[in-house]
Amino acid sequence: MWKTTLSVFVSVVLLATFSFVVWVVASHDYRWEALAPYWKNLLSGWGTTLLISVLALVLSVLVGVLLTAGQLSGHRLPAFLCRVYVEFIRGTPLLTQILIGYYLVADAVGWHSRFGVGLVVLSCFSGAYLSEIFRGGIESVPASQWLSARAIGLTGAQTYRFVVVPQAVRRVLPASAGQFANLIKDSSLLFVISVHEFTMQAREANANTYATFEAYLPLIVGYFLLTFPISLLSRRLERRYRYEH
Amino acid sequence: MSIEIEGLTKHYGSTRAIDGIDLAFGDAVKVLALIGPSGGGKSTLLRLLGGLETSDSGSVRIDGAAVPRDEEGQRAWRRRNGFLFQSFNLFPHLTALENIVLPLVEAHGWTRDAARARAREVVERFGMGDHLAKRPAELSGGQQQRIALARAMAHGPALLLLDEPTSALDPERKAEVLDLVEELCRAGQRTVLSTHEMGFARGSADAVVFLSAGKVVESGTAEEVFGAPKSETVKAFLGKVMRW
Numbered sequence: 001m002w003k004t005t006l007s008v009f010v011s012v013v014l015l016a017t018f019s020f021v022v023w024v025v026a027s028h029d030y031r032w033e034a035l036a037p038y039w040k041n042l043l044s045g046w047g048t049t050l051l052i053s054v055l056a057l058v059l060s061v062l063v064g065v066l067l068t069a070g071q072l073s074g075h076r077l078p079a080f081l082c083r084v085y086v087e088f089i090r091g092t093p094l095l096t097q098i099l100i101g102y103y104l105v106a107d108a109v110g111w112h113s114r115f116g117v118g119l120v121v122l123s124c125f126s127g128a129y130l131s132e133i134f135r136g137g138i139e140s141v142p143a144s145q146w147l148s149a150r151a152i153g154l155t156g157a158q159t160y161r162f163v164v165v166p167q168a169v170r171r172v173l174p175a176s177a178g179q180f181a182n183l184i185k186d187s188s189l190l191f192v193i194s195v196h197e198f199t200m201q202a203r204e205a206n207a208n209t210y211a212t213f214e215a216y217l218p219l220i221v222g223y224f225l226l227t228f229p230i231s232l233l234s235r236r237l238e239r240r241y242r243y244e245h
Numbered sequence: 246m247s248i249e250i251e252g253l254t255k256h257y258g259s260t261r262a263i264d265g266i267d268l269a270f271g272d273a274v275k276v277l278a279l280i281g282p283s284g285g286g287k288s289t290l291l292r293l294l295g296g297l298e299t300s301d302s303g304s305v306r307i308d309g310a311a312v313p314r315d316e317e318g319q320r321a322w323r324r325r326n327g328f329l330f331q332s333f334n335l336f337p338h339l340t341a342l343e344n345i346v347l348p349l350v351e352a353h354g355w356t357r358d359a360a361r362a363r364a365r366e367v368v369e370r371f372g373m374g375d376h377l378a379k380r381p382a383e384l385s386g387g388q389q390q391r392i393a394l395a396r397a398m399a400h401g402p403a404l405l406l407l408d409e410p411t412s413a414l415d416p417e418r419k420a421e422v423l424d425l426v427e428e429l430c431r432a433g434q435r436t437v438l439s440t441h442e443m444g445f446a447r448g449s450a451d452a453v454v455f456l457s458a459g460k461v462v463e464s465g466t467a468e469e470v471f472g473a474p475k476s477e478t479v480k481a482f483l484g485k486v487m488r489w
Contacts, residue, residue, distance in 0.1 A: 144333035151297060152396065153324030153352035162347055166338045243338045243380050 028213060035214040038205035045201030046222045052115065052197060053184045053226060056122045060183060063127025068134040082131070089128035095189050097121055102193040118190040126183040133179060137172035138164055170241035177234030181227040198222055246308060246404065246435045247271055248294075253303035255289050255459075262289040263300070264459030270452055276430045278450035278467070279439040282482060286459040287439035288408050294437055295406045296322035307404065324352050326404045327397030332413040334393035335381040341368070341392045342377040345399050353400050360399075367395045371425060387418030391425060398429065405429065407438035443486055447471045455479050 070082035089097070101121040102114065111117060141164050149159040188199035199219060206215035248270045255263040263286050270277065279287040292298040293305060296312050296319035305312040313319050335344050342364055349360035368374055371391050381389050390410055397405060407426065411419040423442060427449050430436050440446055446453055446467065453470040455463040455478075463470055463479045474480045 142333065144330070145336065147297070147330065148334050148336065151295070151323060151328035151330070152348035153320055154348070155320065158351050162351060163336055167336075170338075241338070243382065 025217075030214055031211050032214055034209040034211040035205060038201070038209070038215070041201045042198070042205065042218055042222075045196055045198040048115075048196055049184070049187055049198040049222070050226060052119055052122070052187050052190070052195070056119055056126065056183055056187065057180055059119065059123035060126035060130055063123055064130030064134055067127060067131030068138065071131065071135055072138065086128045086131055089125055090132075094121075094125050094186055095192060097125060098189055098192055114190075114193050114195045118187075118193060118195045122183065122187055122190070125186065126179060129179050129182070130176060133172050133175045134168070136175075137168035140171055141167045166241070170238060170243075173234050173238050173241070177230050180230050184226045184230075185223060246274060247306075248274070248277070248437075249304075249306040251304050253290075253293065253305060254301045255293060255298060256301055261459045262286050263293065266290070266303070266456075266459075266461050268454065268461060268464060274451040275433065275435050276450045276452075277437045278446035278453045279437065279456055280441070280443065280446055280453060280470075281456040281462070285456040287456050289459075290456065291406050291408050291437060291439055294404070295326050295328055296320075297328070324348075324400075325402065326406055327400070327402030329390070329393050329397050329405070329407045329410045331409045332386065332389075334396070335389055337381050340378050340380055341373070341384065344381070344392060345396045348396065349399055363399055364395070367399050368392070371395050385418060386414045387421040390414065390418075390422045394422070394425060394429075398434070403435065405434050405436040405438075407436065407440075409439050409441065412441060441486070443471070443483070455482070457482075 067082045067086060070078040071086075073079060098118065098121050102117045106112070106117040145163055145167065146159065149163045154162065187197055190197055191200040191203060194200070202215045202219055206212050209215065248268065250266055250268040253263055253266040254261070266286075279290060281287060289298065293300050294307070294312065299314050299319070313322055335341075336347070339347065342361065345364035345367065346357065346360040349355040349363060350357055355363070365374070365377065368377055371394065373388060373391050373395065376384060376388060376392070381392075384392065394410070410426065411422050414422065419442070423445050426436070426438070427445070430449050438450075448467075450467050453465065453467050454461055455470060455474075455476075457478055462476050463474060470479065471483065474483060
């Protein structure tokens, strides 16, 4: 009984809120013509965001795997250093990391590619989150599985490859998909080093036209087009890796 | 199979799981049963015999060969033997067939085709031919143990080590698994098992060791230990467990 009441309540609240928001947004008086000269810029910004997201996704998985390996290596120094890295990166603002990464660190080594530095900083940031997700997934594989793998004579590497990773993958998929969506949206902070990505283009369009909502509303569509497929893919993979009943 | 154990100890922190064990059995012993109260050291002794744990001191020799103490040597040792635990032996993401094929291919270097053929053969023999394509979650506890036993037997293990293989099963499933183990023992498979199934130990084992608090309280033939126990501990234990 209380379950039905709760689900009805939740449905009503969500529907009402959603309808209200859509109505308010839709009934606003827009000046789309003001945005006309900026569509091309927005599209190219979206392309940049797509490119940086895809590259950062791959690179952040690499960073995450390395950090996880370091933490689970069984050696104290790398485990400690990876731990410090993860805590520090997760505990400080991305905005500051991007600024320091580009204007101080990259500058000190003479690297001036805004796109390149942005990509690396973003990957290092997201990799820290991913490594915690991966570590949790690996540690959630029960001890009995490790024991069984040892008993049948698998090496450590074989145990990871054939027993632990396939089971961990399914467990980390939902959280990883969430982190990937965050990564895509976090790339909008790269405006501080003038990477001409999607949000940066919207900011410029707004600054020139004062058509704030016209400039920023496309971001909703643009970012959703990037994040939603990840969500779909994650669900599909989850189903594929499902083995419990 | 000859087993010689000298001064064997294994501690976990302050717990003395194995506390100075000496045992010797000759070739006549094909099936050795470890019995005694839970926490008495049965599992630890099995793991030491199978190279899954390293002792703190003392030595174990099987057929004259010492159980290695280094990881690589132990892995080779584990590959020669077959292990079956109480439960959760199988890998849940793999089918029954793949569970058996994996160690044959990856640990023993068989070709995939040969491994599949061998897996089918063993599973047929165990009466589980219909279940090859199923994942562990689709099998009953008894079926899971029989597939796990097929995996432990597929490469022809020198020694089969069974750690309370039926403790997690209901009586009917227990019988399914014990029938199979008995059949293997009768066919000459050299086996060491820890068990709470006193009837099985008495009927199938050539020798029985009673372990308690990490020490051997009594050992001998099944008839000696069950028929005329000498120590009060064993008498009290058997009195309790045989009563029902």
